[in-house]
Amino acid sequence: MSERTPAGYRPPVVVTDGDDPGDWDWLPRRTSTLTRVLIIAACAGVVLLVGSLWLKGWIDDRLDPPGDEGPELVVNIPSGAGINDIARILEDEGVVPNSTVFRYYLRFKDAGDVQAGNYLLHENMSVWRAKDVLLAGPAPGLADDSRRVVLPEGLTLAQIQAELVSQVATFSADDLARALAFPPLRSQYQPANSTLEGMLFPDTYLLDDATAGDEAALVVRLVNQFDAVAAEVGLADAPDTxxxxxxxxxxxxxxxxxxxxxxxxxxxxxxxxxxxxxxxxxxxxxxxxxxxxxxxxxxxxxxxxxxxxxxxxxxxxxxxxxxxxxxxxxxxxxxxxxxxxxxxxxxxxxxxxxxxxxxxxxxxxxxxxxxxxxxxxxxx
Known part of the structure; x- marks a missing residue:
């Protein structure tokens, strides 16, 4: 007389290499529902964590972009411009990387009104630096006719001297020649007994009323800008590279x-x-x-x-x-x-x-x- 098989009973699945029952390998039991739920939850948590870290990094880079600040530039904020307009202007000028992030930052900080006028800003600024400059009000002496000095790449020292005298009417040719021959500042990469040839960085420079008559101050800016760019490209590592x-x-x-x-x-x-x-x-x-x-x-x-x-x-x-x-x-x-x-x-x-x-x-x-x-x- 045989026993009846219970309803729903499934015999275990086995794999055997022979007839010896000792060689039987029992397959693992099916994963329980709770285990599957925990695995799915863990995977979802990892995805959420990675996504959150990526989003945080993206926002951080737009709040404070990597790298040093870029060249200075005059940005005009027109009369009647609101936060949306100001954020768009700064993004268009390259001051901040994202107008939306900057706009929400200003609102989060409950920034006050920004006066119309010209502001001396830099490319690649952090949002808080840009905010502080804007809330401080227009830069004094930066009228619409601010002097813009353009020094293209590839000029010799003599050509730079001629360009500066030509572009800045308030410069004295003699005082400029003296500042270039006996500079108030030398580049950190410049050996002794060398001239400033090649050590003045070609760029666009803005002169306000206070600096338009100071030849030595501009020479200092040109040298400082060269050293800043040289540091960014790794000039000090030249012996190794x-x-x-x-x-x-x-x-x-x-x-x-x-x-x-x-x-x-x-x-x-x-x-x-x-x-x-x-x-x-x-x-x-x-x-x-x-x-x-x-x-x-x-x-x-x-x-x-x-x-x-x-x-x-x-x-x-x-x-x-x-x-x-x-x-x-x-x-x-x-x-x-x-x-x-x-x-x-x-x-x-x-x-x-x-x-x-x-x-x-x-x-x-x-x-x-x-x-x-x-x-x-x-x-x-």
């Missing part, structure tokens, strides 16, 4: 600034310079010879290439003794981060875009590029 001193890296950057016509070529030109230095070859860079013979634009002659001058890198090896122009941020970065490659030559060919250079490994390849440069009358 590219094997030259910080000042020598500025020299390389100045050569890159004068030679490169498009941004894509800067790091490649820097690599050619380092490759030639490593092989003990003359750099043969026309821009350095132009600096030596003071020919900014006129064609060089064969006698120019033979001139006995430490900046003539056709008949000397190594770097010139100092920078030949004021390099911008992109050229400084290129000098510290040269492209990977074994090029030893370059010539302008405008291929694939206007201003582009062709980079070559061998003299034979270079001659082909030079022939194309001459065919297209690009100055070779």
């Amino acid at each position: 590219v094997g030259v001193s910080p000042y020598e890296a500025v020299i390389v950057a100045s050569l890159v600034e004068k030679e490169a016509l498009i941004d894509e070529d800067r790091a490649k030109i820097a690599r050619v310079i380092y490759n030639r230095l490593g092989m003990g070859w003359p750099l043969q860079i026309d821009a350095a010879v132009r600096y030596a013979v003071n020919k900014p634009t006129d064609p060089l002659t064969l006698s120019d290439l033979d001139v006995d001058n430490p900046y003539n890198v056709y008949n000397r090896t190594g770097l010139p003794p100092g920078p030949i122009a004021a390099p911008g941020r992109a050229s400084l970065a290129a000098a510290l981060n040269p492209a990977e490659g074994f090029w030893l030559f370059y010539a302008r060919t405008d291929d694939p875009v206007p201003g582009a250079h062709t980079f070559s490994l061998t003299a034979e390849e270079h001659e082909v590029a030079v022939a194309l440069c001459r065919e297209r009358e690009l100055g070779c």
Whole structure:
């Protein structure tokens, strides 16, 4: 007589390698409902935590963006502008990264009314710094005709002096020359017995009524701005990154600034310079010879290439003794981060875009590029 199988009974599932019951492996029981609920809750908690951390990081970056503050600029707040208008203006000018976050921050802080007028702010400011500047009221002396001095990249010290005298009518040429020759402040990257050549950062500077007649104060600002940008791009690390001193890296950057016509070529030109230095070859860079013979634009002659001058890198090896122009941020970065490659030559060919250079490994390849440069009358 057999026993009846209870309703709903399911025998255990087993896997056996043979007939020996000792070899049976019992499969685990099915996961209970409570365990599944706990697993789902844990996964949801992890997702929520990761999402919360990401959102917090996103908001933090818009409250206080990473990096240092950028260049100063005058921002005009028009009459009748509300919080929404002010937030939009500051985002458009690059002062704050997000107008919505800035708007809610002002409301959370119950900020008062902002007066109409001109404010001296900086790019990439934290929302609380921007708020404090706005609530302090318009900057004194920043009238609508505030003096804006524009110094483009690649100017020599003499050209910078001429630009400043030309753009700032209240500057004395003699006082400016004295401030540049005997600067009240020297760059921390500048060796002794060197001039300010290459150590004044090209940028746009705003002068109010108080500083429009102070030549020495502007020189200090130009040097400070150079040091600030140099620190941001890691100039002090040049001995470790590219094997030259910080000042020598500025020299390389100045050569890159004068030679490169498009941004894509800067790091490649820097690599050619380092490759030639490593092989003990003359750099043969026309821009350095132009600096030596003071020919900014006129064609060089064969006698120019033979001139006995430490900046003539056709008949000397190594770097010139100092920078030949004021390099911008992109050229400084290129000098510290040269492209990977074994090029030893370059010539302008405008291929694939206007201003582009062709980079070559061998003299034979270079001659082909030079022939194309001459065919297209690009100055070779």
